[in-house]
Amino acid sequence: MDEDALVPGVAPYDGPAGGWGALRAVAVAIKDQMGASADTRALLRMNQPDGFDCPGCAWPDPRHTSSFEFCENGAKAVTWEATPKRVDPDFFATHSVSDLWQWTDHRLEDAGRLTHPLRYDPATDHYVPIGWDEAMARIGKGLNALDHADQAEFYCSGRASNEAAFLYQLFARAFGTNNFPDCSNMCHEATSVGLAKSIGLGKGSVTLEDFDQADAIFCIGHNPGTNHPRMLSTLAAAARRGVPIIVANPLRERGLERFKSPQHPTEMLTPKATRLASAYHQVKVGGDLPMLRGIMKALLAADAQDLAAGGPGLLDRAFIAEHTVGIEALRAEIDVQDWEALEQGSGLSRAAMESMAQVYATARNVIICYGMGITQHRHGTQNVQQIANLLLMRGNFGRPGAGICPLRGHSNVQGDRTVGITELPKEDMLARLDARFGIASPRKPGHSAVEALAAMASGDARALIALGGNLAVAMPDPQLCFPAFRKLDLAVHILTKFNRSCLLPARETIVLPCLGRTELDVQASGPQWVTVEDSMSMVHASRGRLKPAAEGLKSEPAIVAAMARATLGDGGIDWEGLVADYDRIRDAIEAVFPDFRDFNDRVRVPGGFRLTVGPAQRQWPTPDGKAHFLTAGDGGAHVPEDRLMLATIRSHDQYNTTIYGLNDRYRGITGRRDILFMNAADMARLGIAHGDRVDVVAAPDRVLAGQTAIHHDIAPGSVAAYYPEANGLLPLDGHDRQSGTPAYKTIPVLIRPAA
Ligand SMILES: Nc1nc2c(c(=O)[nH]1)N[C@H]1C(S)=C(S)[C@@H](COP(=O)(O)OP(=O)(O)OC[C@H]3O[C@@H](n4cnc5c(=O)[nH]c(N)nc54)[C@H](O)[C@@H]3O)O[C@H]1N2
Ligand SMILES: Nc1nc2c(c(=O)[nH]1)N[C@H]1C(S)=C(S)[C@@H](COP(=O)(O)OP(=O)(O)OC[C@H]3O[C@@H](n4cnc5c(=O)[nH]c(N)nc54)[C@H](O)[C@@H]3O)O[C@H]1N2
Ligand SMILES: [Mo]
Numbered sequence: 001m002d003e004d005a006l007v008p009g010v011a012p013y014d015g016p017a018g019g020w021g022a023l024r025a026v027a028v029a030i031k032d033q034m035g036a037s038a039d040t041r042a043l044l045r046m047n048q049p050d051g052f053d054c055p056g057c058a059w060p061d062p063r064h065t066s067s068f069e070f071c072e073n074g075a076k077a078v079t080w081e082a083t084p085k086r087v088d089p090d091f092f093a094t095h096s097v098s099d100l101w102q103w104t105d106h107r108l109e110d111a112g113r114l115t116h117p118l119r120y121d122p123a124t125d126h127y128v129p130i131g132w133d134e135a136m137a138r139i140g141k142g143l144n145a146l147d148h149a150d151q152a153e154f155y156c157s158g159r160a161s162n163e164a165a166f167l168y169q170l171f172a173r174a175f176g177t178n179n180f181p182d183c184s185n186m187c188h189e190a191t192s193v194g195l196a197k198s199i200g201l202g203k204g205s206v207t208l209e210d211f212d213q214a215d216a217i218f219c220i221g222h223n224p225g226t227n228h229p230r231m232l233s234t235l236a237a238a239a240r241r242g243v244p245i246i247v248a249n250p251l252r253e254r255g256l257e258r259f260k261s262p263q264h265p266t267e268m269l270t271p272k273a274t275r276l277a278s279a280y281h282q283v284k285v286g287g288d289l290p291m292l293r294g295i296m297k298a299l300l301a302a303d304a305q306d307l308a309a310g311g312p313g314l315l316d317r318a319f320i321a322e323h324t325v326g327i328e329a330l331r332a333e334i335d336v337q338d339w340e341a342l343e344q345g346s347g348l349s350r351a352a353m354e355s356m357a358q359v360y361a362t363a364r365n366v367i368i369c370y371g372m373g374i375t376q377h378r379h380g381t382q383n384v385q386q387i388a389n390l391l392l393m394r395g396n397f398g399r400p401g402a403g404i405c406p407l408r409g410h411s412n413v414q415g416d417r418t419v420g421i422t423e424l425p426k427e428d429m430l431a432r433l434d435a436r437f438g439i440a441s442p443r444k445p446g447h448s449a450v451e452a453l454a455a456m457a458s459g460d461a462r463a464l465i466a467l468g469g470n471l472a473v474a475m476p477d478p479q480l481c482f483p484a485f486r487k488l489d490l491a492v493h494i495l496t497k498f499n500r501s502c503l504l505p506a507r508e509t510i511v512l513p514c515l516g517r518t519e520l521d522v523q524a525s526g527p528q529w530v531t532v533e534d535s536m537s538m539v540h541a542s543r544g545r546l547k548p549a550a551e552g553l554k555s556e557p558a559i560v561a562a563m564a565r566a567t568l569g570d571g572g573i574d575w576e577g578l579v580a581d582y583d584r585i586r587d588a589i590e591a592v593f594p595d596f597r598d599f600n601d602r603v604r605v606p607g608g609f610r611l612t613v614g615p616a617q618r619q620w621p622t623p624d625g626k627a628h629f630l631t632a633g634d635g636g637a638h639v640p641e642d643r644l645m646l647a648t649i650r651s652h653d654q655y656n657t658t659i660y661g662l663n664d665r666y667r668g669i670t671g672r673r674d675i676l677f678m679n680a681a682d683m684a685r686l687g688i689a690h691g692d693r694v695d696v697v698a699a700p701d702r703v704l705a706g707q708t709a710i711h712h713d714i715a716p717g718s719v720a721a722y723y724p725e726a727n728g729l730l731p732l733d734g735h736d737r738q739s740g741t742p743a744y745k746t747i748p749v750l751i752r753p754a755a
Contacts, residue, residue: 007691010710013668016273017225017232019260021665022072029660033079053532053542055081055159055517058408059228060208060534071229076660081516082546085112087498092118092127101503105473106659109497114513115550120505127511132554132562135510140566142463142490142508149176149442151462153452156182156421157469158410161530161542163585164556167578168467169420171564174439174573178446180423184413185449186474186742187372190380191406192417193739198388198628200621201614203414205403206367207536211238213401216363220248220387221288221373222407225255225666226652232259236274244359247277249373250285250647250715251677254666281356283346285645285718286746289379289632290345292386294353297334297342299361299393314361319395323618326629330389333631347715365401366391376745381738382632389629398618408535415533418611419589423448429592436591437573448740449475453732456484463490467556470657472501476730476742494559499657514556519544521555524580531586531603533611540608557585639717639748644682646696647745648723657724677712677720686751693754696721698729698747706754719749
């Protein structure tokens with residue numbers, strides 16, 4: 001397209017994912033963040049049995065290789081943590097909070113690592129250094145000043161280790177609340193809620209080895225080239241075996257089309273790249289439910305035909321009879337869908353959905369992978385459940401090469417949930433926790449992320465402790481959330497880097513700097529290591545080795561224990577003893593979660609161990625012991641005629657709210673983020689030219705102003721813009737009713753010429 005050259009920073013990217021571009025990007029990240037004297041040894045320790053777990057994503061590591069698994073975005077995550085840049089007391093003496101508010105998110109985190117505990121001084125509008133003891137005393141005082149424990153919210157982002165997260169939930173429950181808003185609530189909550197009802201466990205069922213035996217792989221609503229780059233090696237290996245890879249995504253993402261492995265010499269030295277997707281279906285934003293229904297409708301029709309012709313049918317009837325309930329209700333729901341509506345709702349032709357069904361039915365073993373394109377919708381839970389339905393129809397659970405694969409986000413988001421970070425704890429877990437520690441955990445359900453923000457906004461919640469993350473910026477509706485932060489009596493941020501959430505001071509605001517994954521953690525008994533759980537329920541060790549960013553930084557477990565002692569006093573739980581030797585925390589985890597039997601022994605085996613995943617053994621931990629086909633009711637996104645459906649997406653140069661840079665290489669964007677990705681036909685219909693400035697309007701008071709609209713290969717009726725810039729378009733109330741997951745990818749908008 002000639003005209004593409006006319007818009008600064010916008011030019012089609014013709015290369016594959018990976019390749020030299022990825023290597024170059026790593027070199028740039030190392031130089032920018034670490035300087036000339038870069039100690040890049042850290043990178044080589046990443047995902048090694050004796051090294052640290054990459055903080056980039058939750059994709060598992062191949063167990064039997066010892067070769068360095070190369071990943072551009074893992075390298076960015078590590079260099080941003082291992083950077084020599086610092087925000088020290090001088091920095092905060094120079095810059096007031098109002099001054100820093102003007103900085104972009106990119107500049108804020110690029111400024112470097114936190115070095116000292118800080119307190120906000122409202123008199124001067126500056127953060128000032130304070131000692132650890134004083135910080136803890138202020139936190140204890142603030143929490144004890146509340147009328148009751150449920151006025152406190154304990155946020156957890158998904159980087160925290162199992163050990164830190166376990167202590168954190170113990171502290172909050174000993175204090176008296178189940179208020180655990182966490183990043184799962186914004187991410188895969190639709191999976192936790194949806195799959196728990198379908199197959200009894202809100203986690204994936206496959207292992208990495210299953211990908212070697214799959215006969216077809218579906219990739220729905222995820223972008224691995226950017227968000228799970230190590231997955232591309234797995235997909236490429238499958239593609240080289242001739243396995244069909246069927247993609248459903250409104251945007252044509254290069255990381256799903258072609259990959260040149262930086263570890264593959266012939267690919268790197270020749271123009272050759274591995275083709276990934278064998279078919280690419282550009283489903284409409286919000287159109288997955290009708291698409292999945294269409295696939296199932298086509299499968300059921302083909303099954304009936306086969307039976308009529310005297311064949312055995314395409315459904316796994318033995319499996320369905322033995323293991324499931326509910327197929328008749330689902331069949332009835334699908335029977336009444338008419339093709340025209342399914343085509344209209346999904347944006348795909350009947351033939352396309354039939355072809356997906358055909359690939360599905362022809363393959364013996366199928367894996368379906370999915371990400372935020374499925375979960376972050378008003379009907380996220382139903383979406384997830386329709387994927388499970390499709391797999392159940394042909395018994396694609398509990399045999400090698402088959403199953404469901406939700407792509408988790410943060411590197412330990414799944415583990416944090418496993419060890420108790422949940423607002424809806426199970427009674428048996430609470431009973432064991434109480435018995436082990438002699439406490440009386442609250443039984444009242446706590447707040448999820450959306451509920452926590454609503455409580456902060458209404459004044460019902462008065463304190464927030466945040467173990468990692470950037471909650472204010474991650475949540476929808478900054479119009480409501482930013483003032484809600486400012487209303488708090490107490491806010492505590494435990495972070496490696498200073499971020500915008502710290503710029504919304506409460507009456508008392510404390511920022512505590514912590515060690516990162518890559519750093520050496522020494523406690524009373526010597527050097528410590530922690531454990532994490534990946535997307536595939538593998539638990540393994542992670543050991544930091546780098547010198548800490550500053551003297552006196554504390555580990556997350558040590559900070560949590562110190563807050564607990566300052567709040568609850570000595571006498572009850574032996575916080576100091578637990579932190580002195582993390583083996584003791586692991587023993588306590590084992591006491592509360594029987595699945596961690598012999599935890600300290602099993603996790604010392606290189607590669608670790610797998611937690612029980614019932615559905616992988618055809619065991620369904622549902623109330624009736626069966627897997628459930630579930631109907632979706634009137635699910636599906638209804639878009640008013642004049643509106644387009646907007647999805648918020650990540651660029652290649654960002655990690656959630658951490659903006660590494662302004663490029664989005666695979667989408668052809670350089671040096672800017674003010675982009676609205678649009679379909680050329682929609683633009684023509686609306687009279688908008690490539691490069692025009694537009695306003696994106698979700699409601700009169702929800703406008704993302706001054707975006708540059710560009711032609712992009714995106715499904716008609718769909719538009720996309722970057723997160724977090726676009727978060728103001730979504731109200732806090734815009735979420736999946738079943739799981740509370742914000743509908744970050746179902747935002748109906750009008751596009752107007754910029755005012
Ligand atoms: N480098 C890097 N890695 C990361 C992260 C990061 O920000 N940067 N974040 C981490 C976290 S916390 C998470 S949760 C994961 C997120 O990883 P992903 O799940 O890949 O997240 P997104 O980039 O939000 O969206 C994924 C894809 O969904 C598509 N999509 C949008 N709307 C729809 C729809 O309606 N239907 C379908 N089928 N597709 C749709 C978009 O085009 C996009 O390609 O990655 C983790 N890894
Ligand atoms: N519009 C829109 N909004 C979204 C999404 C979307 O797709 N669209 N995605 C949502 C999703 S999936 C998620 S998971 C959330 C992310 O929400 P969060 O998890 O809250 O946000 P992050 O940006 O990952 O957190 C970044 C901060 O983590 C801190 N940090 C980094 N490493 C460590 C560490 O080792 N320890 C500690 N204590 N702190 C550390 C740094 O100080 C950094 O500033 O955002 C959600 N928001
Ligand atoms: Mo996430």
